[in-house]
Amino acid sequence: MTFLTASSLWWEEKAQFRADHIDQERYLAWLQAVIGKKTPISLIDDSAIARAVARRRSEPVEFRNRDGKLTSPPHLPSSATVNRAVCEPMRAILRRAKKIWKQSVQDIEWSEHWLPEAQERVREASPEEEAALFETMRDDYAPALRFAFLSGCRRAEIVGLTWSRVDFFNREFSVIGKGDRTRPIPMTEEMYRLLWSLKDDHKTAVFTYVCKRPRERQKKGQRYPITIEGFKTAWRRAREKSGIEDFRFHDTRHTTATRLMRATGNLKATQRLLGHTEIATTSRYAHITKDDLRAALEASSNAYADRATKTATENPTGTQTHTAKTK
Incomplete structure (x- = not known):
């Protein structure tokens, strides 16, 4: 089975039904050109995957509108983009070729090709930012x-x-x-x-x-x-x-x-x-619950400090006072 046949089958059976099918179609066209349409999938090895990853990392990403005008300056793709465009579809195609289409494929060390992605940060929109987005959407x-x-x-x-x-x-x-x-x-x-x-x-x-x-x-x-x-x-x-x-x-x-x-x-x-x-x-x-716990502890500590300050102010000598009793 050639890579053209395998990638086409993957498209027909799986990729075209995904919500990101437009991206998948673009990834497959790029992979067909880089891997080679006539390349037997049995010959796709670690070196072929490594070359594809390296090439994708070196190609600038461009965003254009329907008129072909650039909407942002070209930039090199992120590690996550390379993983989605090369490693994910190639792994899916070769796995399906082996399990479903009963083809002979080589063992690929995917962990060696997967690029490390930055730890995903947690960015929360403020109420003002959320409102601003809806005003312009x-x-x-x-x-x-x-x-x-x-x-x-x-x-x-x-x-x-x-x-x-x-x-x-x-x-x-x-x-x-x-x-x-x-x-x-x-x-x-x-x-x-x-x-x-x-x-x-x-x-x-x-x-x-x-x-x-x-x-x-x-x-x-x-x-x-x-x-x-x-x-x-x-x-x-x-x-x-x-x-x-x-x-x-x-x-x-x-x-x-x-x-x-x-x-x-x-x-x-x-x-x-x-x-x-x-x-x-x-x-x-x-970290959200830790922040809330910290805030609660701070509030408790501040409240205690306020009470202590108030007591010290009302009784600066620190001695207990009693009202004298009359016989």
């Missing part, structure tokens, strides 16, 4: 952004949400997260009202946009399902107009988790909401 994309803050869902999970996975009767919905794992999430009252207000916009997709610049088979003014790329563009423009710095879309997820931890101190509930398989991944939010 397009009206038709605002519900998706609101849902992100309410649910803590990833961008791909929001884009891929369909009405078939929304249960108004039991007040819950389910999303498909990393590893194609389905995760049920109960609705809050605010989530319920938001989703209910959107139920007549489209037959299948929960979050849609109003077409302003029709493409092939589109009509101006009609609603169509939002896409990863469209959501990215709307988000980027809203963030730039808001003037907020050092805030990524993924930080809406951090904001939800931080608020949940602050309100409940329940790390297990936060893990379930975010869909983490390991509690260690969720433990980055544990």
Whole structure:
């Protein structure tokens, strides 16, 4: 089996159904050019993967709008981007080739090729920052952004949400997260009202946009399902107009988790909401409860100090006074 056949099968059977299918299609086209369409997958070894990783790391990333104009200066990709574009699809393709298509593939030391990613920081939006984002976000994309803050869902999970996975009767919905794992999430009252207000916009997709610049088979003014790329563009423009710095879309997820931890101190509930398989991944939010404990201790200490100061002021000699009794 050639790499062209294997990557095409991966697209047909798995990748095209992912919420980030546009990114996946781009990754596969790039890999076909670098690995070689006619390369037998049995010959893909560690050196081939290493060369692909090195090449991807050296190629600048560019963001362009529909007119081909650069929207930001070119920059080298992050380690996370290289892992998603090279290591993740290559590992998935070769694993499926071995397990499902019964092909002969080489043992790859994936841990040697996976680039170390920076420890994910926890960045919470302030109420003022959140309000500023909604002031600048397009009206038709605002519900998706609101849902992100309410649910803590990833961008791909929001884009891929369909009405078939929304249960108004039991007040819950389910999303498909990393590893194609389905995760049920109960609705809050605010989530319920938001989703209910959107139920007549489209037959299948929960979050849609109003077409302003029709493409092939589109009509101006009609609603169509939002896409990863469209959501990215709307988000980027809203963030730039808001003037907020050092805030990524993924930080809406951090904001939800931080608020949940602050309100409940329940790390297990936060893990379930975010869909983490390991509690260690969720433990980055544990500092919230430590901060709250520290604040409580500070308040207790200050209150005790205030009482001690008040007592010392009222009785500077430190001796006990008694009222004389008369016979």
